[in-house]
Amino acid sequence: MKKALICGVSGQDGAYLAKLLLEKGYEVYGGSRDAQMSSFKNLVSLGIRDHIKLVSININDFRSVLQTVLKIKPDELYNLAGQSSVSLSFDQPVETLESISAGTLNLLEAIRFSELPIRFYNAGSSECFGDTGTTAADENTPFHPRSPYGVAKAAAFWQVANYREAYQLYASTGILFNHESPLRPKRFVTQKIVSTACALANGNSESLTLGNIEIARDWGWAPDYVEAMWLMLQQSNPEDYVIATGQTHQLKDFIKVVFETVGLKWEEHVRIDTSLFRPTDIAIGYANPSKARTQLGWLANYKMEDIARQMVKEWRV
Incomplete structure (x- = not known):
């Protein structure tokens, strides 16, 4: 062993x-x-x-x-x-x-x-x-x-x-x-989005306050x-x-999928606060995971849309 x-x-x-x-x-x-x-x-x-x-x-x-x-x-x-x-x-x-x-x-x-x-x-x-x-x-x-x-x-x-x-x-x-996953703490933006969207769907009146939603990332x-x-x-x-997955999406795309999954329009609930912008940030991130695919035989099974829906599903259980 x-x-x-x-x-x-x-x-x-x-x-x-x-x-x-x-x-x-x-x-x-x-x-x-x-x-x-x-x-x-x-x-x-x-x-x-x-x-x-x-x-x-x-x-x-x-x-x-x-x-x-x-x-x-x-x-x-x-x-x-x-x-x-x-x-x-x-x-x-x-x-x-x-x-x-x-x-x-x-x-x-x-x-x-x-x-x-x-x-x-x-x-x-x-x-x-x-x-x-x-x-x-x-x-x-x-x-x-x-x-x-x-x-x-x-x-x-x-x-x-x-x-x-x-x-x-x-x-x-x-x-x-x-x-990402349902085990993410709430301080991470993806979990903050999911938890707030689920709360809104359950009748909570709070809005979702975020920083720069134009950033783009490769989410797995x-x-x-x-x-x-x-x-x-x-x-x-x-x-x-x-x-990485090899696919890049804007944060607002993740937000859109999450809110659609709970039956809401994200534009009606999201507020942008520029004080939450980081002093320096990465605007966009692209990845090439071909070495992992070739040498390790590894491929990402889940894409961004799957991840957003799964996180909502786990949060609502």
Whole structure:
């Protein structure tokens, strides 16, 4: 039985990845800063909390990381931890950089120090690319991040690449474009849209206040994307991969589908507040996931319209 350690198991991706690995017969350890105090509500909602061996690990503390790695001796280690909100990163740039960049470095160094044959997955982000205009970003597209979150993810990406090349670690980064699910917290715009639209459909009189709805993104389905993470660590050689659907839509297209699904016209309920615009933002994001399709045999099963409808369905259950 393979052992996997997931740092950041309480988040959206961590919970879906834990479920996938359990289904594949893994012994799954879930890392959290304080495993005794965390509610792990995402694991509870998926019905898997009692099947995960929960451990306390602070990835910003090298001793904590090394002790955990040496104790568990995982075959695979997935780094999904760290501050995960682009918007919040503008308010907390220092915490964002430390939790993502320093945390990743500690994990890599612990693996190197342990000398164990651990395969390492790092959660990268399309935010590293910045605004590429109409060019579809792939693994060779230069980075030009436009947020503290993107800067931190870019630093972590190069740390992984350096440890792979300098120390021959099996370490890969998945450069994931936006991916959503019902497990998203309400601070994420897609869940904010879904929850408010459902409330309106149930008779709530509140309006939906948003920032820039003209932005365009490649939106995927989180359970699809965690399968790509697993596939990366099953390859003969470690490489980096762009994970996306290959289709880009404006945020207002997502809004339209959500409101149509609940039987409302979005124009009657959405209010734009320019104070919610980010200091710097990516106007549009295109992705080219052909390497993942060719080498991993991975394809996104859900498109934006499917995701919007599924999120509404889950919210109303």
